[in-house]
Amino acid sequence: MEEVLFFGSALGALGGALGVIAMRNPFYSVLALIVHLFSLAALFLLLTSAFVAAAQVVVYAGAVMVLYVFVVAYVGGGGESAWEPIPGQRFLAPLLGIALFVELSVAVLSSSLLALGEGGPDVQAGFGDPAAIGRLLLEKFLLPFEASSILLLLAAVGAIVLAARRREEAA
Amino acid sequence: MNIEWFIVLSALLFATGAMGILIRRSPMVILLCLELMLNAGNLALVAFSRMVGNGQGQVFAVIVMVIAACEVVVGLGLIVAIFRRRLPLNVDDLRELRG
Amino acid sequence: MSVSFWAWLVLLFPLLGSIVIGLGFRALPQKVAGAIGTISIGLAFACGIAALVSLLGDEPEARHHASSLWDYASVAGLDIKLGIFVDPLSIFMVLVVTGVSTLIHLYSYGYMQSDEGYHRFFSYLNFFVFSMLLLVLAGNFVLLIVGWAFVGFASYALISFWYRRETATRAGMKAFVINVVGDIGLVLAAFLIFRELGSFDYGEVFEKAPEVFTTNEWTIVAICLLLLVGAFAKSAQLPLHTWLPDAMEGPTPVSSLIHAATMVTAGVYLIARTHVLFELAPTAADVAAFVGLATLLVAATMALVMTDLKRAIAYSTMSQIGYMIMGVSIGAYSAGMFHLMTHAFFKALLFMAAGSIIAAMANDQNIDRMSGFGKAMRFTSITFVCGALALAAFPGTSGFFSKDEILAFAEARGGMYLIFTVLGYVGALMTAVYSFRLVFRVLPGRPCPEAQELIETGHVAHEAPKNPATGEPEDTDVGFPGPEHHIAEQSLPMRVAMAVLAFLSLVGGLVQVPGIDEVITKFLEPVWEGSPLAAIEPTLGQDYTGLGIGGVIAIVGIGIAYLLYVREPERPRQLEQRLRPLHTLFVNKWYFDEAIDFLVVRPALAVGRFANRVFERIVVDGLVTGTEGTVRGAGGVVRAVQNGFVRSYALLLIAGFAGLALYFLLSSS
Numbered sequence: 001m002e003e004v005l006f007f008g009s010a011l012g013a014l015g016g017a018l019g020v021i022a023m024r025n026p027f028y029s030v031l032a033l034i035v036h037l038f039s040l041a042a043l044f045l046l047l048t049s050a051f052v053a054a055a056q057v058v059v060y061a062g063a064v065m066v067l068y069v070f071v072v073a074y075v076g077g078g079g080e081s082a083w084e085p086i087p088g089q090r091f092l093a094p095l096l097g098i099a100l101f102v103e104l105s106v107a108v109l110s111s112s113l114l115a116l117g118e119g120g121p122d123v124q125a126g127f128g129d130p131a132a133i134g135r136l137l138l139e140k141f142l143l144p145f146e147a148s149s150i151l152l153l154l155a156a157v158g159a160i161v162l163a164a165r166r167r168e169e170a171a
Numbered sequence: 172m173n174i175e176w177f178i179v180l181s182a183l184l185f186a187t188g189a190m191g192i193l194i195r196r197s198p199m200v201i202l203l204c205l206e207l208m209l210n211a212g213n214l215a216l217v218a219f220s221r222m223v224g225n226g227q228g229q230v231f232a233v234i235v236m237v238i239a240a241c242e243v244v245v246g247l248g249l250i251v252a253i254f255r256r257r258l259p260l261n262v263d264d265l266r267e268l269r270g
Numbered sequence: 271m272s273v274s275f276w277a278w279l280v281l282l283f284p285l286l287g288s289i290v291i292g293l294g295f296r297a298l299p300q301k302v303a304g305a306i307g308t309i310s311i312g313l314a315f316a317c318g319i320a321a322l323v324s325l326l327g328d329e330p331e332a333r334h335h336a337s338s339l340w341d342y343a344s345v346a347g348l349d350i351k352l353g354i355f356v357d358p359l360s361i362f363m364v365l366v367v368t369g370v371s372t373l374i375h376l377y378s379y380g381y382m383q384s385d386e387g388y389h390r391f392f393s394y395l396n397f398f399v400f401s402m403l404l405l406v407l408a409g410n411f412v413l414l415i416v417g418w419a420f421v422g423f424a425s426y427a428l429i430s431f432w433y434r435r436e437t438a439t440r441a442g443m444k445a446f447v448i449n450v451v452g453d454i455g456l457v458l459a460a461f462l463i464f465r466e467l468g469s470f471d472y473g474e475v476f477e478k479a480p481e482v483f484t485t486n487e488w489t490i491v492a493i494c495l496l497l498l499v500g501a502f503a504k505s506a507q508l509p510l511h512t513w514l515p516d517a518m519e520g521p522t523p524v525s526s527l528i529h530a531a532t533m534v535t536a537g538v539y540l541i542a543r544t545h546v547l548f549e550l551a552p553t554a555a556d557v558a559a560f561v562g563l564a565t566l567l568v569a570a571t572m573a574l575v576m577t578d579l580k581r582a583i584a585y586s587t588m589s590q591i592g593y594m595i596m597g598v599s600i601g602a603y604s605a606g607m608f609h610l611m612t613h614a615f616f617k618a619l620l621f622m623a624a625g626s627i628i629a630a631m632a633n634d635q636n637i638d639r640m641s642g643f644g645k646a647m648r649f650t651s652i653t654f655v656c657g658a659l660a661l662a663a664f665p666g667t668s669g670f671f672s673k674d675e676i677l678a679f680a681e682a683r684g685g686m687y688l689i690f691t692v693l694g695y696v697g698a699l700m701t702a703v704y705s706f707r708l709v710f711r712v713l714p715g716r717p718c719p720e721a722q723e724l725i726e727t728g729h730v731a732h733e734a735p736k737n738p739a740t741g742e743p744e745d746t747d748v749g750f751p752g753p754e755h756h757i758a759e760q761s762l763p764m765r766v767a768m769a770v771l772a773f774l775s776l777v778g779g780l781v782q783v784p785g786i787d788e789v790i791t792k793f794l795e796p797v798w799e800g801s802p803l804a805a806i807e808p809t810l811g812q813d814y815t816g817l818g819i820g821g822v823i824a825i826v827g828i829g830i831a832y833l834l835y836v837r838e839p840e841r842p843r844q845l846e847q848r849l850r851p852l853h854t855l856f857v858n859k860w861y862f863d864e865a866i867d868f869l870v871v872r873p874a875l876a877v878g879r880f881a882n883r884v885f886e887r888i889v890v891d892g893l894v895t896g897t898e899g900t901v902r903g904a905g906g907v908v909r910a911v912q913n914g915f916v917r918s919y920a921l922l923l924i925a926g927f928a929g930l931a932l933y934f935l936l937s938s939s
Contacts (some may be wrong), residue, residue, distance in 0.1 A: 089918065096925055101185075122183060
């Protein structure tokens with residue numbers, strides 16, 4: 001049962017990813033990414049990480065993607081021309097992609113981590129619950145928590161600065 | 172269902188995102204590919220967290236999501252600013268950082 | 271006050287004078303500069319006398335002092351000190367140099383008065399005297415070479431004194447280049463001496479040389495021949511003599527000091543000083559003697575036909591130095607030095623008088639245009655005649671005693687050396703003829719226009735200034751001769767100097783009358799002790815026979831000159847026609863200049879052109895441009911990486927990451 005779910009979600013994720021990079025229209029790419037994100041949420045659930053899955057759906061697929069949709073609608077987006085100005089790019093990119101995949105897989109699979117070959121240890125019932133995450137955030141990872149909130153503040157200010165209309169533009 | 176599969180899937184998604192960055196020319200799509208890569212990382216983190224058995228990887232993944240959100244905000248702000256200035260939304264045409 | 275103390279002072283005063291005048295040329299008025307120059311040499315002369323007195327207080331055997339200020343170079347087996355060597359020979363030279371220099375400075379005080387470069391002149395002249403004194407007082411070969419080189423430079427600076435004249439600068443360069451050829455010989459000789467004997471110091475070298483070398487071993491012959499190259503270049507002997515006539519481009523006091531009395535005698539001094547080495551290499555000594563003889567005769571023939579007054583006197587100098595070189599090469603050391611002294615007197619005087627006449631002719635030096643100065647310039651003519659009498663070795667004059675002493679010695683040595691005596695007398699005849707040729711062409715007869723002007727108005731002739739050699743017009747700014755010309759009759763310093771020299775030319779020989787007093791010989795004896803050659807003494811009979819023959823020849827020569835130039839003025843032209851080929855040979859200076867140009871100058875220029883065309887343009891430029899091209903090409907390639915495309919940067923990033931990962935994977939497996 002779990003395998004079926006896994007492969008289905010995996011296919012969804014992969015399909016979404018391929019759609020992102022292959023679609024001509026950026027709007028379609030955004031939609032493909034949304035599919036990808038949902039599939040990933042399913043994979044998180046398979047890994048008994050409920051909170052992360054929920055956060056993925058609500059924050060990522062919900063807020064961030066909505067932002068994307070708004071911007072794509074505002075900016076529009078046509079296709080791109082077929083001609084590639086950088087010589088060799090079209091040829092090297094898939095090559096490097098494959099090389100990257102192979103290397104990363106080899107690095108992980110040939111490591112001496114024995115636990116990789118199993119489905120993971122038996123965990124308690126509250127593994128992956130918001131309570132557990134919350135406790136970790138406020139106890140052990142307080143500093144990253146606070147730092148990322150500052151980062152959020154910076155990003156918000158930055159967005160306002162970038163988006164503000166200049167005087168000349170208004171006139 | 173071994174953890175290995177998740178990791179391999181994560182590597183595949185990461186490589187796909189990397190390839191997308193190299194191929195696509197629209198900044199929008201490049202940002203989307205960056206999202207792909209970040210999510211692949213998230214998947215790996217959560218998989219490892221499940222493998223080890225404590226929630227630290229998940230907390231890490233949440234923080235990564237926060238970062239991704241910030242980055243998207245700034246990136247999209249840039250794209251909007253470029254669009255407003257009537258510059259072509261094509262990464263190849265924005266070439267002033269050259270030697 | 272020791273001898274060495276006075277000797278150091280002798281060196282100090284001219285150097286100080288040169289520096290003070292050189293640095294203060296803006297601040298010092300002309301007269302003060304001239305006075306400083308003259309007085310500094312005068313002080314040097316006084317110190318020379320003091321040193322002489324001091325020296326005479328020693329025993330004759332002990333009359334040599336070496337003194338050094340500090341170690342100049344003491345490394346790797348070399349031990350060179352800044353040292354001087356004071357003995358009768360060097361004191362003799364010091365006195366001659368400083369004495370004649372003082373008089374010439376006095377002469378220049380008046381002669382160069384209207385020249386813009388007055389201060390520069392005296393500074394250079396003082397520096398020259400300092401260099402010459404350094405040369406004669408040096409106690410080791412290194413300092414000798416230093417003095418030698420300084421003298422060469424001073425000569426160059428003074429020959430090209432009127433530096434805006436192209437002929438003058440070219441003459442200066444010619445002199446310098448030929449001097450450098452001599453320097454090379456001298457330096458190589460010094461190297462060989464060091465290699466064989468291990469020291470540069472005179473004392474050590476002359477002590478060790480007889481022990482280390484056998485007679486006529488090729489090393490010592492090589493050393494002496496190299497020394498001779500230096501001596502011949504400096505003393506203008508064949509074949510390195512071509513610079514001397516051209517050196518007449520310099521002002522007359524320069525010709526008088528450097529090219530008559532002092533610098534050109536440096537070669538004679540060198541051979542006398544290193545006589546120990548030359549006695550070990552009789553071959554080289556004989557070479558020197560024959561070169562001296564050849565120069566003597568060839569120069570005399572050239573002087574017979576020269577129409578430029580100063581050049582004629584220059585060839586006469588060359589000829590007389592031939593006598594001196596011949597003398598010191600065959601062993602007549604004291605006689606050679608004595609002739610050096612008397613020659614200094616009368617040659618300097620001749621140049622001074624010639625300068626006065628040329629000034630009256632508004633810088634025209636052609637004797638064809640000169641006549642009648644006997645009436646126009648009394649004083650100058652009288653001194654000119656005194657000098658000519660001494661040059662011709664008229665009985666009783668200084669030249670008479672000195673020249674014949676050399677020839678008598680040659681006779682006493684006998685054997686092959688009789689050639690020198692015979693040909694020496696032939697040369698003496700020619701000397702008498704050409705010296706009085708000058709006298710009888712310039713002084714008697716109807717006054718030429720310039721002389722007429724002088725007689726009538728007392729004004730020195732004035733013309734628009736132009737280069738006497740090329741005729742191109744000049745101005746009188748710095749670097750050219752000044753606007754006024756100064757003659758002896760109108761300038762007291764000039765008259766004083768010339769009078770003293772005239773007196774010395776006439777009576778200076780009386781210190782060395784054979785059999786009666788031999789002041790010079792006795793004084794210089796300790797220098798040559800141990801030398802078998804110096805021990806040869808002509809008998810009184812030989813001496814007086816020689817004097818007699820010499821006197822007769824001198825009078826005959828004067829008579830011939832009188833015949834040719836006063837009684838039958840057409841004769842010279844007839845002789846010229848009859849002996850046309852000979853005459854052409856003499857007038858063209860035996861084609862030495864042309865030969866050197868063909869053998870040396872043209873190949874050198876060709877080598878230079880080849881080096882420029884092939885080596886410089888192709889190899890060197892190719893290397894440099896090639897390197898530049900390569901770097902630029904490489905830069906072009908590297909620049910392509912920074913093309914501005916973000917995606918290609920991303921590609922490089924990912925490619926780098928992939929590479930690194932590969933490396934780590936491979937190295938850990």
